Amino acid sequence: MRGAVLYGPRDVRFEERDAPTIIEPTDAVIRMSATCICGSDLWPYRGINPIAGPTPMGHEYCGIVEDVGRAVASIKPGQFVIGSFFASDNTCPHCRAGYQSSCRHRALVGGAQAPALRVPLADGTLVATRDVPSDDAIPSLLALSDVMGTGWFAADAANVKAGATVAVVGDGAVGLLGVLSAKQMGAGRIMAMSRHASRQKLAREFGATDIVTERGDEGVARIKDLTKGVGADSVLECVGTHESMMQAIRSTRPGGSVGYVGVPHGVTLNGEELFYTHVRLHGGPAPVRRFLPDLISLVFNGKINPGKVFDLTLPLDHVAEGYRAMDERRAIKTLLRP
C-alpha cells in the first residue's frame, strides 16, 4: 500500500510502505474510511520538531475492522471504529481515572495517513459504532479521533459550566471545536480570538458570541474590557506557544480555569506570577478515549457537527497538497479519502 511519509521540512511523500498486519495479539488492523492532517503534524512538517528519519505520518483515523489479534475480545471484524491517537488498555488506574492518554501501556498511533492502520490495544483504544455510518457522517466521526476530543478536553479542563464566560485562544481546528464544546456545555458567552475571516465565520457558527482580533497584552486587555475588568471564567489554550499560554492565563479571572491542549513549545511559567493570578491550570494530551462514547452519540443524534472544520477534502494520494494548504493557512484542516 502507499502512505504519507515525512522526509524533512515540507517534504511529505506518498510512497510504498508495508501493509499493516497483526503483530501483538491485542492489535487490530482497520481499513481507513477517512484520515486527516493535524495541526500538530505541522510542527515536524515545518522542521520545528526535528525527525530522526523518514516518518510515516498521521494519527487520526476511523474505519472498518479488517482483522484482530487472538487476545482481542470486544472489537470484531466488520465493525466501524474510531480510536484515539494514544492507544490505551483502558483498565489501568490512570485509564480508570479517565486519563487514557496517560495509560501505563499507552502507545502513540502513527502512520494513519494510509489506506490501512494497525491499532495496538484494540479493546481499550477503539470504540465501535452501533451501525456502519452513512458516508456523510464520516467527517464528524473522524474528527472525534483527535481534534474534537481535544477541543472538548480543553473545555472540560477549563471547567466550562452553564452560563460561563469563556475565551478561546487559537483559531485552528482545535480552538474552533473548543468553541463548539463550550457551547455544547452551556457557556453563556464565548469570545473567540481570531484574525481570519473564514475562521471567525466558523467560530460564530459553532457558538462564538464575540470575536477578538487583538493578541498578546492587547488581547488580554480586550478580554478584560469585554468582562468589565474581571476576566473570563474559563479560557481554552489551543496553540501551545509561550505567548498564547500567557495570554490565556492573564485573560482568566482569579479562581477561573485555563484548559490547555496546545502541545507546549517553549512555554515557561514563572511560579510567582502564576501564584498571584489565582488561576487553575489543567491540560495535557487529551484523553480522547474518555469522551468517545458520548461524542459519538452527539454526532449520531445530530447535536454536533465537528466535521465542518474540514474545509478541504482531497484524495489520499494528494496528501502533500493537503499539508501545503494547511501550512499556508489556505485550509483549516484537510480530510483525506483513501
Place this chain on the structure above:
Amino acid sequence: MRGAVLYGPRDVRFEERDAPTIIEPTDAVIRMSATCICGSDLWPYRGINPIAGPTPMGHEYCGIVEDVGRAVASIKPGQFVIGSFFASDNTCPHCRAGYQSSCRHRALVGGAQAPALRVPLADGTLVATRDVPSDDAIPSLLALSDVMGTGWFAADAANVKAGATVAVVGDGAVGLLGVLSAKQMGAGRIMAMSRHASRQKLAREFGATDIVTERGDEGVARIKDLTKGVGADSVLECVGTHESMMQAIRSTRPGGSVGYVGVPHGVTLNGEELFYTHVRLHGGPAPVRRFLPDLISLVFNGKINPGKVFDLTLPLDHVAEGYRAMDERRAIKTLLRP
C-alpha cells in the same frame, strides 16, 4: 506603643512606634489578644526577600475592636474579631467568587506584632465571633488569621475529597495544618513529608497516616511506592521552593491536583513537562476570608485545634527570640502575647 520592626537580616527590634488610629472611614483599630510569627516572615528575616527600610512586622491577628471609622457598619467596638492578612472589601467580583485575596481593593495588613493594629476595609475583612472567646481558645482562633486558612486553602485547591490519598510537602505550620485540613475533609490516607521528630508527631496527631522522610526524586519515588505506582490524588505544596513544587507535581497522579500555597521563590515550570503530567494546579495567597466563618465554627465546636502548631509562647517584647527559635527550627511557630 512598642512593636516589632525588622531592620535587616536577623535584626528584629521591639521599639516605639506610633499607636494606630483610624485613617480611612472604613478602618478599624483592634487591641491585640494575640499575634504570632509566620513562616513567610522568615523570608525577609533571613534576607532572602530584601526590605527597603525598617519594616513593622506581623500580619496575623485577633483581638477586641477598639474603634471604627464612620463608614464601618457591621463591625462594632467591643467585638472579638479575626481577619485575614489581606484586607478585602468582600463585595467586588473577585471577593464574591471567593478570592478575597485578589480583591480589587486588597491591601496587605502589616505591623501586627504589636499591641494594637489598624485594619483597613473592616467590614469586608474582619469576622466577629458571637461571644468573646475564653483565653484557651485564643491560639486556635489566631491560627485562622493565616496559617490555618492557608493550610485549608491548600487542601481545597488540591481538591481533597472523602477517601482521597493525599501527600503534604512541607512540615512547617502550614503543612501541618494542611494535614489537619485534609483529615477534616475526609481524606483516607495522608502522607506527610517530614524529617523532624516533633513535626512528625504533630502530623500524626493531626491525621497523617504515613510519614515520608525522603525528599526530591527520592520523596517522589517513595510516594509512588506507597500508592502502587499511581501517585497521590491530591498534593499540598506548602514550601514554595522550586524543588518542593516539582516534588509535589511529580508525586501527583494524572488527573490529580496540586494545591500550592508556599510563596514561590525561584519556581519555574516547564510547560512541556507540566503538560505530560496531566496534573491540575491551583494555588496562590489563601483567600482566608472565604473560610473564616466555617473555620471559626469548627474551632468553637471543638472539631479542630489548629492552635497546637504554637509550640512556643512568648511575651510580645521577646519577639526577637521568637524569630530566632523559628529560624533555628527550635520552634514550629511562635505565639506572642501583648
